[in-house]
Amino acid sequence: xxxxxxxxxxxxxxxxxxxxxxxxxxxxxxxxxxxxxxxxxxxxxxxxxxxxxxxxxxxxxxxxxxxxxxxxxxxxxxxxxxxxxxxxxxxxxxxxxxxxxxxxxxx
Amino acid sequence: xxxxxxxxxxxxxxxxxxxxxxxxxxxxxxxxxxxxxxxxxxxxxxxxxxxxxxxxxxxxxxxxxxxxxxxxxxxxxxxxxxxxxxxxxxxxxxxxxxxxxxxxxxxxxxxxxxxxxxxxx
Numbered sequence: 001x002x003x004x005x006x007x008x009x010x011x012x013x014x015x016x017x018x019x020x021x022x023x024x025x026x027x028x029x030x031x032x033x034x035x036x037x038x039x040x041x042x043x044x045x046x047x048x049x050x051x052x053x054x055x056x057x058x059x060x061x062x063x064x065x066x067x068x069x070x071x072x073x074x075x076x077x078x079x080x081x082x083x084x085x086x087x088x089x090x091x092x093x094x095x096x097x098x099x100x101x102x103x104x105x106x107x
Numbered sequence: 108x109x110x111x112x113x114x115x116x117x118x119x120x121x122x123x124x125x126x127x128x129x130x131x132x133x134x135x136x137x138x139x140x141x142x143x144x145x146x147x148x149x150x151x152x153x154x155x156x157x158x159x160x161x162x163x164x165x166x167x168x169x170x171x172x173x174x175x176x177x178x179x180x181x182x183x184x185x186x187x188x189x190x191x192x193x194x195x196x197x198x199x200x201x202x203x204x205x206x207x208x209x210x211x212x213x214x215x216x217x218x219x220x221x222x223x224x225x226x227x228x
Binding site for chain 2: 091098
């Protein structure tokens with residue numbers, strides 16, 4: 001199975017900050033990497049697919065980059081609605097695996 | 108628009124089984140597979156498996172093999188996930204998810220609202 005490791009596990013930031021979350025795969029997954037946002041009590045929401053493609057309707061302050069084993073999700077200017085938990089997920093092979101999540105909190 | 112509506116919360120005793128349903132609408136049901144993903148309280152996301160709504164082919168997570176069965180009913184556009192021999196470790200919110208595809212890339216695009224399954228004596 002491909003292991004996905006996110007860092008940091010939690011992060012405190014302020015509105016307007018630029019934030020970067022990192023995801024590392026245990027083997028190369030090319031660009032088969034997706035990012036999701038989850039708010040308490042809600043289902044996850046797709047933000048980025050194929051490592052860098054922005055899902056329709058997602059604000060352009062979200063961006064993704066990387067290939068192979070190292071990936072990043074960047075939020076260019078944090079908005080109040082962005083405080084949530086973020087997960088990466090590989091779609092290179094089954095079983096589909098997720099990172100453990102990064103909880104983004106208000107400073 | 109695509110909608111996935113799941114059945115309601117369940118409380119089960121250890122050793123029992125649970126069957127969660129997922130009613131799909133807003134797209135051609137047989138054109139997309141359905142995955143099931145679960146989330147234990149305060150924990151991360153775990154992929155349980157996938158079923159083709161076209162031909163019923165399945166792919167289950169190794170750690171659930173033998174305990175999980177995923178099925179679909181094309182006449183009612185409903186997917187089902189049955190989990191047997193429940194333990195407290197199976198207490199979680201269970202999501203059905205329809206995949207999306209952009210070029211070569213597959214992703215979990217449409218999610219049900221989730222079904223809380225509580226296993227307690």
